[in-house]
Amino acid sequence: MNHADIQTLIARSPLLRQLQNLQETSWFNPQTTTLAEALPYVGLSQADVEDAHARLARFAPWLKEAFPETAAAGGIIESDLVAIPAMQRRLAAQFSQPISGRLWLKKDSHLPISGSIKARGGIYEVLTHAEKLALQAGLLTIDDDYSRLLSTECRQFFSQYSIAVGSTGNLGLSIGIASARIGFKVTVHMSADAREWKKARLRSHGVTVVEYAEDYGVAVEQGRRAAEADPNCFFIDDENSRTLFLGYAVAGQRLKAQFIQQGISVDEAHPLFVYLPCGVGGGPGGVAFGLKLAFGDHVHCFFAEPTHSPCMLLGVYTGLHDEISVQELGIDNITAADGLAVGRASGFVGRAMQRLLDGLYTLDDQTMYNLLGMLAQEEDICLEPSALAGMAGPQRVCASQEYHQLQGLTPQQLENATHVVWATGGGMVPEAEMTQYLSKGQL
Ligand SMILES: *Cc1c(COP(=O)(O)O)cnc(C)c1O
Numbered sequence: 001m002n003h004a005d006i007q008t009l010i011a012r013s014p015l016l017r018q019l020q021n022l023q024e025t026s027w028f029n030p031q032t033t034t035l036a037e038a039l040p041y042v043g044l045s046q047a048d049v050e051d052a053h054a055r056l057a058r059f060a061p062w063l064k065e066a067f068p069e070t071a072a073a074g075g076i077i078e079s080d081l082v083a084i085p086a087m088q089r090r091l092a093a094q095f096s097q098p099i100s101g102r103l104w105l106k107k108d109s110h111l112p113i114s115g116s117i118k119a120r121g122g123i124y125e126v127l128t129h130a131e132k133l134a135l136q137a138g139l140l141t142i143d144d145d146y147s148r149l150l151s152t153e154c155r156q157f158f159s160q161y162s163i164a165v166g167s168t169g170n171l172g173l174s175i176g177i178a179s180a181r182i183g184f185k186v187t188v189h190m191s192a193d194a195r196e197w198k199k200a201r202l203r204s205h206g207v208t209v210v211e212y213a214e215d216y217g218v219a220v221e222q223g224r225r226a227a228e229a230d231p232n233c234f235f236i237d238d239e240n241s242r243t244l245f246l247g248y249a250v251a252g253q254r255l256k257a258q259f260i261q262q263g264i265s266v267d268e269a270h271p272l273f274v275y276l277p278c279g280v281g282g283g284p285g286g287v288a289f290g291l292k293l294a295f296g297d298h299v300h301c302f303f304a305e306p307t308h309s310p311c312m313l314l315g316v317y318t319g320l321h322d323e324i325s326v327q328e329l330g331i332d333n334i335t336a337a338d339g340l341a342v343g344r345a346s347g348f349v350g351r352a353m354q355r356l357l358d359g360l361y362t363l364d365d366q367t368m369y370n371l372l373g374m375l376a377q378e379e380d381i382c383l384e385p386s387a388l389a390g391m392a393g394p395q396r397v398c399a400s401q402e403y404h405q406l407q408g409l410t411p412q413q414l415e416n417a418t419h420v421v422w423a424t425g426g427g428m429v430p431e432a433e434m435t436q437y438l439s440k441g442q443l
Pocket residue numbers: 116117118170171277278279280281282283284339340384386387424425426
């Protein structure tokens with residue numbers, strides 16, 4: 001957009017001024033519709049998600065052997081759901097805002113293989129690509145035991161092919177580790193915010209890591225370009241991939257099964273609120289889509305972003321999606337929440353999900369550090385800063401009369417609510433790094 005257009009946009013909208021001033025901001029979406037009305041705009045269906053479930057089930061025997069840490073769960077990559085009552089009390093006391101209902105944490109932070117939400121989408125896309133190549137080459141049928149892909153013959157076959165991806169860290173970690181295990185050659189293009197230990201971990205798996213002094217958008221662009229030059233190279237496109245999105249969406253049905261086990265109801269009288277940290281949007285978008293398919297209109301989804309990287313809020317609020325970046329508003333996209341350091345949102349996810357999100361909000365890096373420290377003190381659970389973005393959501397939702405009116409939520413429904421904070425990463429952060437994170441909490 002040119003400078004004059006940006007100035008007109010800002011003059012029309014007080015909310016953009018708040019974003020420019022890096023103020024913590026909440027926006028409740030006035031344009032939400034039912035799932036039935038919104039589905040055509042997503043362009044994906046329940047059948048597509050079922051297909052992803054089936055593919056992951058076919059790969060379970062491979063995962064069990066390739067990554068023994070998944071064996072206990074039968075080769076299924078899934079995380080625990082835990083109640084966090086001490087944190088719920090602490091939040092209420094600290095922010096003088098009671099949180100009605102019950103607060104839970106979905107620990108994708110502790111997913112096997114890569115310790116972040118990217119162990120869903122990233123690994124799923126690598127497996128999808130490997131399956132396609134092996135089926136085409138006649139090395140595999142879909143009724144086979146997929147552990148045969150661990151054979152020397154198959155690994156040699158895969159070594160003719162390569163994978164490229166651009167990442168702020170966690171996506172590269174998931175795709176790099178999974179690709180290397182399949183036998184692909186793999187190159188990860190890492191943005192400036194990526195942590196040193198993530199690059200070191202990847203190199204130890206034989207992954208080629210290319211580092212950039214610029215942000216995520218540049219790393220993705222360079223990855224895309226490098227892949228174009230090589231017909232045997234497959235570029236995993238974090239900004240547009242439907243496959244990644246479906247890998248994340250599988251979480252909806254899985255959470256529903258966990259709720260049934262825990263005896264938690266979700267229905268008209270018992271609404272569910274879910275808070276998802278958002279970078280480019282694929283992770284939270286895919287999970288939110290899966291949740292909508294699983295729980296229908298009884299689930300209310302929120303995306304959370306750093307005040308320095310509010311790309312999805314900016315895109316959805318203005319309706320400009322990927323046609324505007326935070327940098328065009330003069331926002332620097334520099335944040336301690338490295339998983340969320342994205343200046344331009346996925347246009348696919350914004351357009352697909354804009355009718356299905358109840359809201360988006362931003363929070364300060366210091367707020368994330370404070371929440372990180374509080375969660376460690378109250379529940380003995382340690383996460384990376386990005387993963388705390390969801391933790392500011394329940395207070396915002398409980399405090400906003402405007403939002404309750406917009407959605408027609410009654411005090412009784414709010415009293416019966418289930419709040420799920422999606423903890424997206426941190427399970428593999430080295431101890432010295434975690435000590436530094438913990439030292440930054442001020443509450
Ligand atoms: C990648 C990531 C997210 C957000 O996922 P996007 O697909 O980029 O929106 C959130 N938290 C962590 C820790 C991440 O690594």
